[in-house]
Amino acid sequence: MIIGVDAGGTNFDAVALEDGVEATAKKPADEDGAFGNLLDELLAEVDEVDRVVVSTTRVLNAAVQERLPDSTNVLVPGVGLSPELAYAGDENIVAGGCVDHRGRVTEPLELDADPSNPVVAVTAKFSTRNPTLELEAADALDADTVAVGHESGGGLGFPARAETTVANAVTKPVFEEFESTLYAALADAGVDAPVYYLKGDAAMLSRRAVCATPAHTLRSGPASSSLGLVALSSVSDAICVDIGGTTTDVTLVEDGFPALTESVGAGKLCTFYDGVVSVDATVGGDTRVDDDGLTGVRDGSAAAFGGPSPTPTDALRVLGETTEGDEDAARDALSKLGDPDEVARDVVDEFVTAVTEAAGSLERRAETVVVGGALADAVAPLLDDSLGWASEVVVPDNADVCGAVGCAVARVSVKTNVHIDTARGEMTVASAGEEKVEEVEQGRRYDEDDAREVVARETAEATRRAGGDATTDEVEITSFRSFDVVEDGRVVGSIVDAEAQAEPGGRYL
């Protein structure tokens, strides 16, 4: 059994998945011991847990609300363009030292500065070809939290790697706090299965690798609902709308998988990570309504569920579009703003208009809309009227826990950069998390087929290190080149340089 946990800002949802959804649970995020209670409820119906997969909006919320700590960005730029291009920190320190394009250390590390912040990022030019200087610098620094560039991901691009490493460094404390709470709750519940997190690109990654690169979770929320709605509705091309308590996420599905965009960021953070294409409307079921309409702010639950302020959930209850919750409380709350039926109609109109605009803002190629979230059943018919271009608006079973379902159907995928230099006798495999550096037979020459086989094998292995089980057949090599190294008129080895990834994917239920 796979357990999917969607830890949103409003609710924590969980599902147990085997051939289909076997059990579900839901708890308010602000409840004391929410994780423990959630797991207790779910595990009452589950025998054996194979893995736990989690999505969280915690990192995103901290970034958007600018609640992240200041960072010191230590750069080892070596020679080349001005290191200012990589000044991604609140404080930036330039150290001496140089790694060249072959991954050779051509100048030793020189670092004698004291970071003024407890959170430190260390990025060296060409560190994915040789992480030595970054590791030396990280060792030499006395900091509570350190992120290093070569663990941020494979590929070349020093300024973007520095930005990403800073993003990972500053999100580590908030992620660790979340992660340790959940981990303790799992331990208390007697679950010792491996734990994964859903990245913003809708593939999952081992807990360990995400602890090194928590900025990967910036779009974890919309990724999980999108993947879940695909699994539940078996659509190939669609717009997905997940109505939450605070916000509504709109995502795009193409060929049965969420469409992706490059270089996801939030607040001050920039990364070179992919994430699902997503628009979020700052309206949700619990958004406070005042005299001017929807405020974009959530005070707590809807009045119908004991909350302090009138909300769209209350408006839907008053209009009879939903049957759950206390209708009198909803009516009372709305009547403070005027005639409750009239206010309810205005609020629902404004709410549906906001979601319609968000859904219409994505460049779509399909006319199917899939709706998820607790209010999906109530809102879908209204959206059907409002979305002129939609041919069908679908609410699949279990749409209220679509994010947790998305986690449960996710697969492991990492991008790798495999660099083999047999003239140096060294191979590096950089991906998210620890980099593999290995000696290889010096002077060996590769023909293309052999080289591609090594790249596929190393990528499959990197995927396994990240908790996956990809076979070499499932590896896609996205860029490849190989050539001989000639020194003094002699061929002294080969260089192979490739980027690859195990195909991500979800599944239909």
Add this chain to the structure above:
Amino acid sequence: MTVALVYHEDYLLHEHTPTHPERRERLTYTMDQLREEGVLKHPSVEVVEPERVDESEMSRVHTREYIEKLKHLSDEGEGALSADTHVSEHTWRSALLAAGGVVEAVERVLDGENDSSFVMSRPGGHHAFADSAHGFCFTNNTAVALRKAQEDHGVDRILLWDWDAHHFDGTQSIFYDDPSVLTMSTHQTGRTLFPGTGYSDEIGEGDGEGYNVNVPLMPKTGDDGYRQVVREVFEPIARQYDPDLIFVEAGQDNHFTDPITDLGVTAQGYVDLMDAAVETAAEVCDGRLVASLAGGYGIEGGLPYTNLGVIASLAGMDTSNVREPATYEPPSDGPSADRAVAKVKENLDDYWEF
């Protein structure tokens, strides 16, 4: 300000022999450096993928017989134009693509789409004549592009500065009697380097007399010597000629690590050369400047840094940290360029004021 960086993966296809100095890593190591530096994603750089020119474009410069010969050797998949210039199955198509790259770069600047451009292509072209070639070259890509620009855009005057370490014998021959393209070469003297031509008394002929400038330099000439030539020869001639476009044939084989030449220019020296071209272009032709990679065989220690330096200069980036890693020791001061400059002035005194 944007620079078009013209590059195509197929520039890696053509190879002479397995250990030939004109190898694909000339571009791959540079591209690695540019990727790692973030140059390819920098807002002032636009990466452009060129297309091959039509075969007919080659006829602007080359004879029918020569074109057929090249195509035939390429079809056969092997052959040689000279002891060091080998044809492979990819050669002809690579030459069309290299010419296409220069055409694209020139057109973009003349159309105002980009302020300047740099072509990262191979094989090179400046040792290609109308009916033959040697020196790792096959077709004169620059001449093809400039002839096309004259015809399509009505450009009156083009200043072509070839700073490759080797004399541009092919290019000189094509424009020797033509004042509409002022050709200037700074190179290691033919007394000590292939192709053995390029003396300062080769000044052009007929209408082109005075419009061909050769500055042969002593072995070991370094940054200071080159700066002197820029100041005393290139800049005054450029001002007086008042071109509509400046074209730099950017040979990076003046670098001190280059294994087949014997000059002493550093990466910073290259930055200075391109800075001078940029400033002069701004002064005389509204900044219209196109540069194209020519030679350069210091594959690991030279090219990644010289190419980065000149592209960064074109893009107006901070170049103060562009240098070779400390493992490569720059040479001490080279010989003065006094004599070379004096001879140029003597030979061209009737045509230009120095």
